[in-house]
Amino acid sequence: MALDTIDFTVIGALVLMAVLYFAKDYVFPSDDGTNAGFTANIGGKSRDLVETITKNSKNCVILYGSQTGTAEEYSHKLAKELSSRFSLKTLVGDLSDFDYDNLNEVSDSVLVFFVLATYGEGEPTDDAVEFFDYLENEADDLSSLKFCVFGLGNSTYEFYNEIAKKAQKKLEELNATPFGLFGLGDDGVGSLDEDFLGWKDSLMESLKNELNFEEHEVSYQPSYELVDELTLTVDSEEVSLGEPNKSYLDSTKDLTKGPFDHSHPYLAPITASRELFSSNDKNCIHAEFDLSDTNLRYTTGDHLAIWPSNSDYNISNFVKAFGLGGKLDDVFSLKPLDSTVSIPFPTPTTIGSVLRHYLEISGPVSRQFFTSIAGFAPSDAVKAYAIKLGGDKALFASEVSAHKLNIADAVLKISNGVAWEKVPFEFIIETLGHLQQRYYSISSSSLSEKTCIHVTAVVETEKVESRYVTGVVTNLLRHIQLEQNNKTEKPAVTYDLNGPRDKFLKYRLPVHVRRSTFKLPTNPKTPVILIGPGTGIAPFRGFVRERVAIKKSSDAELGKTLVFFGCRNSNEDFLYKEEWPQYSKVLGDTFEMHTAFSREDPTKKVYVQHKLTENGAKIAALLKEGAFIYVCGDASKMARDVQHSLVEILAKDRDITEEKAAELVRSYKTQNRYQEDVW
Numbered sequence: 001m002a003l004d005t006i007d008f009t010v011i012g013a014l015v016l017m018a019v020l021y022f023a024k025d026y027v028f029p030s031d032d033g034t035n036a037g038f039t040a041n042i043g044g045k046s047r048d049l050v051e052t053i054t055k056n057s058k059n060c061v062i063l064y065g066s067q068t069g070t071a072e073e074y075s076h077k078l079a080k081e082l083s084s085r086f087s088l089k090t091l092v093g094d095l096s097d098f099d100y101d102n103l104n105e106v107s108d109s110v111l112v113f114f115v116l117a118t119y120g121e122g123e124p125t126d127d128a129v130e131f132f133d134y135l136e137n138e139a140d141d142l143s144s145l146k147f148c149v150f151g152l153g154n155s156t157y158e159f160y161n162e163i164a165k166k167a168q169k170k171l172e173e174l175n176a177t178p179f180g181l182f183g184l185g186d187d188g189v190g191s192l193d194e195d196f197l198g199w200k201d202s203l204m205e206s207l208k209n210e211l212n213f214e215e216h217e218v219s220y221q222p223s224y225e226l227v228d229e230l231t232l233t234v235d236s237e238e239v240s241l242g243e244p245n246k247s248y249l250d251s252t253k254d255l256t257k258g259p260f261d262h263s264h265p266y267l268a269p270i271t272a273s274r275e276l277f278s279s280n281d282k283n284c285i286h287a288e289f290d291l292s293d294t295n296l297r298y299t300t301g302d303h304l305a306i307w308p309s310n311s312d313y314n315i316s317n318f319v320k321a322f323g324l325g326g327k328l329d330d331v332f333s334l335k336p337l338d339s340t341v342s343i344p345f346p347t348p349t350t351i352g353s354v355l356r357h358y359l360e361i362s363g364p365v366s367r368q369f370f371t372s373i374a375g376f377a378p379s380d381a382v383k384a385y386a387i388k389l390g391g392d393k394a395l396f397a398s399e400v401s402a403h404k405l406n407i408a409d410a411v412l413k414i415s416n417g418v419a420w421e422k423v424p425f426e427f428i429i430e431t432l433g434h435l436q437q438r439y440y441s442i443s444s445s446s447l448s449e450k451t452c453i454h455v456t457a458v459v460e461t462e463k464v465e466s467r468y469v470t471g472v473v474t475n476l477l478r479h480i481q482l483e484q485n486n487k488t489e490k491p492a493v494t495y496d497l498n499g500p501r502d503k504f505l506k507y508r509l510p511v512h513v514r515r516s517t518f519k520l521p522t523n524p525k526t527p528v529i530l531i532g533p534g535t536g537i538a539p540f541r542g543f544v545r546e547r548v549a550i551k552k553s554s555d556a557e558l559g560k561t562l563v564f565f566g567c568r569n570s571n572e573d574f575l576y577k578e579e580w581p582q583y584s585k586v587l588g589d590t591f592e593m594h595t596a597f598s599r600e601d602p603t604k605k606v607y608v609q610h611k612l613t614e615n616g617a618k619i620a621a622l623l624k625e626g627a628f629i630y631v632c633g634d635a636s637k638m639a640r641d642v643q644h645s646l647v648e649i650l651a652k653d654r655d656i657t658e659e660k661a662a663e664l665v666r667s668y669k670t671q672n673r674y675q676e677d678v679w
Contacts, residue, residue, distance in 0.1 A: 065128030122159025328352030533566030536633025
């Protein structure tokens with residue numbers, strides 16, 4: 001039967017649809033780029049770990065559980081060294097990238113590393129939750145698995161390195177075979193980096209001596225090829241200029257509906273900001289983020305993640321250190337040289353955008369960095385000194401750490417100001433950590449501020465010799481506060497407040513909410529004891545505002561709210577001083593606040609733990625009534641001193657030994673009646 005015109009049209013349309021379907025990855029390429037500081041698997045998107053290992057001929061796997069990016073950074077450093085020294089074919093992945101139902105099928109010829117941070121009170125990081133659920137509830141025999149664990153923890157916490165210890169124990173119980181030393185890093189005493197280096201060095205010796213691996217001379221092997229995009233400029237629409245991810249390049253997309261998380265933030269306007277201190281040398285910023293135009297919400301006690309950018313001061317110094325002047329607008333793309341390597345930020349982009357929005361250029365420098373960069377030194381003498389610094393812990397401590405040098409400061413110091421122009425930009429991208437979000441305890445209540453998030457941040461600025469050492473987000477917030485309130489005072493460092501393509505105009509910053517377990521008891525009748533010196537008071541302001549909102553809306557019966565706050569001076573850094581009497585007026589006898597001022601009396605320093613002891617009988621009585629204890633603030637000393645005071649109070653009240661009282665405090669933590677949000 002003859003085909004008419006309509007038949008030919010239909011057949012042609014079907015053929016065209018088929019062609020488009022099978023060629024869709026070429027006609028409509030997918031967005032394999034990733035957001036700032038986080039990566040997505042480019043090598044096929046498979047969640048099958050064994051398949052990924054086999055398909056890409058890997059014999060070494062490094063899986064990390066990271067909350068702030070440090071475990072991820074260490075994993076990549078470890079991978080580079082294993083590849084360079086022993087020619088291992090490494091696969092690096094976030095624990096959330098894979099499923100683990102066939103972990104028992106990983107060949108015993110494959111070395112598997114776990115680099116695991118502990119979050120909160122002995123909890124896995126967000127990306128490690130499913131892996132630990134598998135280990136504890138689903139895993140069976142893992143006798144073919146060869147593994148090694150390094151943990152990142154903080155000894156000021158009760159459950160120091162709990163996750164790494166749990167993984168080590170559980171894997172051994174499942175008959176997996178450990179190799180190398182089980183390593184623990186302690187951020188609580190500031191030795192995390194050295195702990196990692198010590199563990200790594202012992203691991204390398206173990207691979208040589210126990211597993212008979214042949215070692216090669218270390219040389220830089222890039223994971224990416226940097227491709228100059230000579231036909232593109234900063235004005236080209238497809239060029240990322242620091243947008244959090246590629247969805248922000250599409251002006252037709254509605255970016256107010258989310259979901260918002262660590263890979264996709266909301267550009268929240270700061271509608272109000274103010275200075276909280278009355279001090280000549282310190283600042284603390286209160287900032288209010290408006291959520292009314294989005295579906296992003298929070299609950300009292302959550303954290304706000306603020307996506308930072310680098311200051312003009314630090315960028316200028318970095319440009320000088322590596323001879324990048326005149327190159328900031330150069331456009332480039334990255335081509336992975338391994339199908340499992342992920343692009344760390346959206347490309348094509350510019351060198352200036354990478355320095356501004358994607359790389360951690362202002363933090364402390366690692367000793368290992370000098371060993372890695374030595375081969376690109378501007379002279380043989382500088383190379384020799386860089387190698388010496390990398391291998392001498394004491395020399396590094398006195399010459400670098402003691403002076404609080406960042407990477408640019410450090411390389412300029414050892415080269416006497418000569419730029420390191422031979423360093424490939426690929427090396428800089430691979431070696432430096434990615435700029436991570438900073439997390440702040442929310443100081444508002446979701447009952448009283450449903451569509452507004454308040455944060456309280458002390459500005460970290462220190463003049464060291466002739467240099468500024470600054471916190472990234474806190475100084476950004478101060479710059480915004482001064483501009484927003486038309487202040488003539490100049491900040492220590494300035495930022496690009498307009499953002500990429502003016503997307504941050506009118507004081508917007510990228511944010512997302514991280515859920516927290518740091519919550520008030522569900523029953524408002526339960527008494528609470530809130531201990532928060534300095535900005536540790538931030539979440540407790542939210543807690544008190546929550547109870548004020550409950551009282552105003554329902555006149556409900558409330559349990560006692562006992563607050564302990566400490567600062568230097570009642571007239572300088574007493575946070576929200578004018579608000580507490582207002583809360584007391586609403587809450588009446590159920591609210592009580594005790595303050596400790598460490599610098600008010602020159603003859604006597606008073607801290608919150610002293611106020612706890614003074615009110616020991618009251619605290620003991622509330623604990624018998626089922627009170628919850630909350631501690632927020634400095635982990636290194638305050639949290640320990642507070643816990644010791646509570647142990648003493650319980651020992652005295654119940655006529656028991658301090659050992660028994662300490663066990664009781666630990667039981668409170670297990671029952672979630674003693675919660676800490678410390679850093």
